[in-house]
Amino acid sequence: xxxxxxxxxxxxxxxxxxxxxxxxxxxxxxxxxxxxxxxxxxxxxxxxxxxxxxxxxxxxxxxxxxxxxxxxxxxxxxxxxxxxxxxxxxxxxxxxxxxxxxxxxxxxxxxxxxxxxxxxxxxxxxxxxxxxxxxxxxxxxxxxxxxxxxxxxxxxxxxxxxxxxxxxxxxxxxxxxxxxxxxxxxxxxxxxxxxxxxxxxxxxxxxxxxxxxxxxxxxxxxxxxxxxxxxxxxxxxxxxxxxxxxxxxxxxx
Amino acid sequence: xxxxxxxxxxxxxxxxxxxxxxxxxxxxxxxxxxxxxxxxxxxxxxxxxxxxxxxxxxxxxxxxxxxxxxxxxxxxxxxxxxxxxxxxxxxxxxxxxxxxxxxxxxxxxxxxxxxxxxxxxxxxxxxxxxxxxxxxxxxxxxxxxxxxxxxxxxxxxxxxxxxxxxxxxxxxxxxxxxxxxxxxxxxxxxxxxxxxxxxxxxxxxxxxxxxxxxxxxxxxxxxxxxxxxxxxxxxxxxxxxxxxxxxxxxxxxxxxxxxxxxxxxxxxxxxxxxxxxxxxxxxxxxxxxxxxxxxxxxxxxxxxxxxxxxxxxxxxxxxxxxxxxxxxxxxxxxxxxxxxxxxxxxxxxxxxxxxxxxxxxxxxxxxxxxxxxxxxxxxxxxxxxxxxxxxxxxxxxxxxxxxxxxxxxxxxxxxxxxxxxxxxxxxxxxxxxxxxxxxxxxxxxxxxxxxxxxxxxxxxxxx
Numbered sequence: 001x002x003x004x005x006x007x008x009x010x011x012x013x014x015x016x017x018x019x020x021x022x023x024x025x026x027x028x029x030x031x032x033x034x035x036x037x038x039x040x041x042x043x044x045x046x047x048x049x050x051x052x053x054x055x056x057x058x059x060x061x062x063x064x065x066x067x068x069x070x071x072x073x074x075x076x077x078x079x080x081x082x083x084x085x086x087x088x089x090x091x092x093x094x095x096x097x098x099x100x101x102x103x104x105x106x107x108x109x110x111x112x113x114x115x116x117x118x119x120x121x122x123x124x125x126x127x128x129x130x131x132x133x134x135x136x137x138x139x140x141x142x143x144x145x146x147x148x149x150x151x152x153x154x155x156x157x158x159x160x161x162x163x164x165x166x167x168x169x170x171x172x173x174x175x176x177x178x179x180x181x182x183x184x185x186x187x188x189x190x191x192x193x194x195x196x197x198x199x200x201x202x203x204x205x206x207x208x209x210x211x212x213x214x215x216x217x218x219x220x221x222x223x224x225x226x227x228x229x230x231x232x233x234x235x236x237x238x239x240x241x242x243x244x245x246x247x248x249x250x251x252x253x
Numbered sequence: 254x255x256x257x258x259x260x261x262x263x264x265x266x267x268x269x270x271x272x273x274x275x276x277x278x279x280x281x282x283x284x285x286x287x288x289x290x291x292x293x294x295x296x297x298x299x300x301x302x303x304x305x306x307x308x309x310x311x312x313x314x315x316x317x318x319x320x321x322x323x324x325x326x327x328x329x330x331x332x333x334x335x336x337x338x339x340x341x342x343x344x345x346x347x348x349x350x351x352x353x354x355x356x357x358x359x360x361x362x363x364x365x366x367x368x369x370x371x372x373x374x375x376x377x378x379x380x381x382x383x384x385x386x387x388x389x390x391x392x393x394x395x396x397x398x399x400x401x402x403x404x405x406x407x408x409x410x411x412x413x414x415x416x417x418x419x420x421x422x423x424x425x426x427x428x429x430x431x432x433x434x435x436x437x438x439x440x441x442x443x444x445x446x447x448x449x450x451x452x453x454x455x456x457x458x459x460x461x462x463x464x465x466x467x468x469x470x471x472x473x474x475x476x477x478x479x480x481x482x483x484x485x486x487x488x489x490x491x492x493x494x495x496x497x498x499x500x501x502x503x504x505x506x507x508x509x510x511x512x513x514x515x516x517x518x519x520x521x522x523x524x525x526x527x528x529x530x531x532x533x534x535x536x537x538x539x540x541x542x543x544x545x546x547x548x549x550x551x552x553x554x555x556x557x558x559x560x561x562x563x564x565x566x567x568x569x570x571x572x573x574x575x576x577x578x579x580x581x582x583x584x585x586x587x588x589x590x591x592x593x594x595x596x597x598x599x600x601x602x603x604x605x606x607x608x609x610x611x612x613x614x615x616x617x618x619x620x621x622x623x624x625x626x627x628x629x630x631x632x633x634x635x636x637x638x639x640x641x642x643x644x645x646x647x648x649x650x651x652x653x654x655x656x657x658x659x660x661x662x663x664x665x666x667x668x669x670x671x672x673x674x675x676x677x678x679x680x681x682x683x684x685x686x687x688x689x690x691x692x693x694x695x696x697x698x699x700x701x702x703x704x705x706x707x708x709x710x711x712x713x714x715x716x
Contacts, residue, residue, distance in 0.1 A: 009712050013432075016424040017422065017426070017428050017654070018654045019417075019652065020649045021429055022432060023650055025667075030650070038627070049622045083286060173658070174621045176621075181419075181657065197509070197510055197511065202449075204448050208419075210448075211419075211420060234512070
């Protein structure tokens with residue numbers, strides 16, 4: 001096998017995955033260019049973790065959908081990172097505001113900054129629009145933009161707004177290759193105290209080889225109708241076509 | 254107050270046994286989050302003096318998590334081997350630390366007491382041990398398991414090849430498998446975390462990995478890390494499952510958060526054994542754990558996260574696993590804040606797992622919201638390998654493009670085997686040579702080397 005042919009073969013393989021394959025070696029170590037490329041990606045991911053969500057711009061991108069704003073009990077990014085319990089609790093101010101908007105609907109969408117405001121800023125509006133297009137026959141409540149928010153913040157929000165199902169779209173923890181990935185967590189009958197086993201997750205929604213918004217919306221549409229029909233979500237909603245649990249160790253979410 | 258110590262006229266009291274354990278733990282953010290960490294550095298040492306004087310048997314008489322309401326506690330107490338415990342029954346926790354470090358505690362003695370040690374004893378003694386003690390004792394313990402390859406033999410370091418892909422693309426996964434194999438990685442397992450955790454998606458990947466392994470006669474096992482209930486369905490439908498995977502935690506409530514209990518693990522264990530697919534052994538289970546999982550499910554019962562982690566090993570131990578690893582830095586800075594805490598936790602988890610008789614490995618890893626970097630991982634992987642860690646997880650270029658975190662790279666396995674003079678599992682090592690991936694002297698050929706017909710065939714098939 002000639003050197004050129006080998007190179008072409010590996011170039012083809014590299015196109016099949018965003019993973020860092022065929023990096024070559026210097027002794028047993030990575031070549032320096034790969035080391036520095038990795039360090040750059042890590043630096044960018046670190047920066048994404050600490051970015052703040054521009055809620056006004058997101059609201060504009062969602063127009064004409066009605067939007068409410070909420071925040072968790074975590075006062076800032078530093079507290080958010082060390083105190084996930086605060087990120088799951090609705091602030092008193094937000095609880096009062098949402099109580100005024102109480103009603104009944106099939107679905108509430110919560111857009112949560114999570115660990116990548118960068119990802120939410122870039123892709124959440126398009127994802128919400130793809131999802132609402134799939135769910136045209138259902139009643140959809142206001143879109144809630146939540147800052148310093150964890151997945152479970154959707155529980156008190158969905159409960160306050162009288163939603164049968166809460167769909168939380170959240171910025172996933174940035175990786176090196178992808179720092180703007182979104183996840184969807186669906187919870188039937190949202191209320192404080194729901195466990196992760198009671199949610200269905202669709203993860204890795206992004207434009208760098210991940211799920212497209214349209215595919216994610218289709219999956220959500222199927223799951224959501226099943227949840228409404230069977231009046232449950234999570235592990236018990238296992239079926240042959242769709243995702244059920246978060247793929248990884250739940251301690252990893 | 255039964256739990257007190259006097260340090261030069263300064264009296265420190267602790268309300269109960271779990272308060273002593275929590276305060277004695279090396280500092281970490283998860284215990285601070287739970288509100289149970291020592292309030293000062295002095296109080297931490299005071300708790301260690303108290304702990305040192307407690308009889309080991311205390312942990313048999315006083316349950317940290319109630320026996321009546323927790324099946325993990327019942328498992329620990331009901332399966333305790335009193336005969337195995339007898340040689341150490343007279344010791345305090347401090348005396349146990351000294352015994353573990355003594356020449357009397359050799360490989361045979363440590364193996365003999367394993368079933369007499371409870372997770373709480375292991376966690377307690379670890380809190381009195383410095384990092385070097387955790388390494389020195391773990392190094393003396395040998396746990397050997399087998400399926401198609403043998404894990405844990407002297408002079409060996411095995412690796413899990415983790416070829417994850419953000420959209421579960423079979424070709425992309427196969428390309429990452431090839432990359433790992435060419436680095437001599439994959440003798441513990443070729444294990445994929447699926448992005449989409451459904452029965453059909455997992456079945457597709459299981460069949461693809463099995464065909465690849467069969468086509469090239471690779472003496473290793475494959476695993477798609479899907480939920481155990483999915484694995485049960487998949488086995489019922491006749492798909493080729495080698496290992497059943499599940500994340501496990503240290504309390505019944507935390508396991509309920511994972512959607513599992515001991516009964517479903519028993520069913521899955523029996524089903525996988527029934528397939529009889531192992532060639533050199535029949536260890537068919539693969540478990541992952543991690544400090545903080547119980548607290549994150551609000552199922553920690555006021556117990557510190559490292560003790561809860563050790564209790565997860567009792568769950569794993571009940572099913573004779575091939576592999577167990579802590580995913581140490583995955584959970585994030587709210588549980589392990591920085592490189593120092595991750596390194597300490599990795600050494601604790603490896604030590605406790607080995608002491609309890611588990612084939613303990615580690616996912617040496619961190620996330621982008623933790624205060625850690627590759628230098629910290631270099632330290633932890635080197636320390637764990639000195640400690641005799643059974644296997645480590647490797648992903649191409651340290652970058653898991655599906656789970657969005659950093660683990661070890663395939664290159665790191667080469668570094669560790671090289672500087673420590675370690676080799677892959679014997680069955681796998683023979684295959685590497687036959688496949689032309691390793692040169693006759695055992696060193697690996699260059700990645701772009703087309704000398705091996707097998708490599709070329711594999712690469713062309715995938716591309």
